[in-house]
Amino acid sequence: MRLAYDPSHYRDNTNLRDTIENVARLGYEYVELSPRQDFIWFNQYPKVDKQMIKDLKRYCSDARVKISSVLPVQQWSSPVEEVGEAAVRNWKRCIEITSDLGVDLMNTEFAGDKTRPTDSEAAFVKSMEELTPLFEKEGIRLNIQSHPHDFIELNTEAVRMIRALDKDWIKLVYSVPHAFFYDDGIGDVE
Known part of the structure; x- marks a missing residue:
């Protein structure tokens, strides 16, 4: 188990180098690269080039901090076809960046439209069909x-969807800050 910051x-107020240095000052060995406008932002194409990847690797090496995971949030479950297609394109770039960083884990959310769960599920499955070969080629696990x-707002439903994908490299993230929102039957999936 890794404890990542x-x-x-x-x-919103700290550049990437200072962020990594702050993580080291706080005593953490690992950092999760959560969304940031100057790197991978919510629902947008990543603003990252080869030099930024090289610089980030150097910042981490200098601070003795390792990247545990990359966390993109994209609308890959959008029932609006062009939004879903853009999200898959963004995901492909996020996977490439994660691989270039030498990181083997990505965390994310289901996204989609809770008022259109069936359409969102169909869009999610379609996105996963397109992205699965790339995840597997790069050896990147997904939570x-x-x-x-x-x-999908409830853990029991998330576990069912993840099981339906039937890939041992796809797991559930249990987010403690959202525990108030979740169902209380985390272990009760049949």
């Missing part, structure tokens, strides 16, 4: 979180 509260206001 989520530097979300630094994302997905049920999230308030996504098409």
Whole structure:
């Protein structure tokens, strides 16, 4: 198990180098790269080039901090076809960046539209069919979180969807900050 720091509260007012240095000062060995406008932002194409990847690797090496995971949030479950297609394109770039960083884990959310769960599920499955070969080629594991206001909000439903994908490299993220929202039967999936 890795205890990783989520530097979300630094994302709006701290550059990437200072963020990594702050993580080291706090005594953490690992950092999760959660969404930030200067790297991978919510529902947008990543603003990352080869030099930024090289610089980030150097910042981590200098601070003796390792990247535990990359956390993109994209609308890959959108029932709006062009939004879903853009999200898959963004995901492909996020996977490439994660691989270039030498990281083997991505965390994310189901996203989608909770008022259109059936359409969102279909879009999610379609996105996964397209992205699965790339995840497998790059050797990147995926953890997905049920999230308030996504098409899957409850852990029991998230576990069922993850099981339906039938890939041993896809797991559930249990988010403690959202525990108030979740169902209380985390272990009760049949």
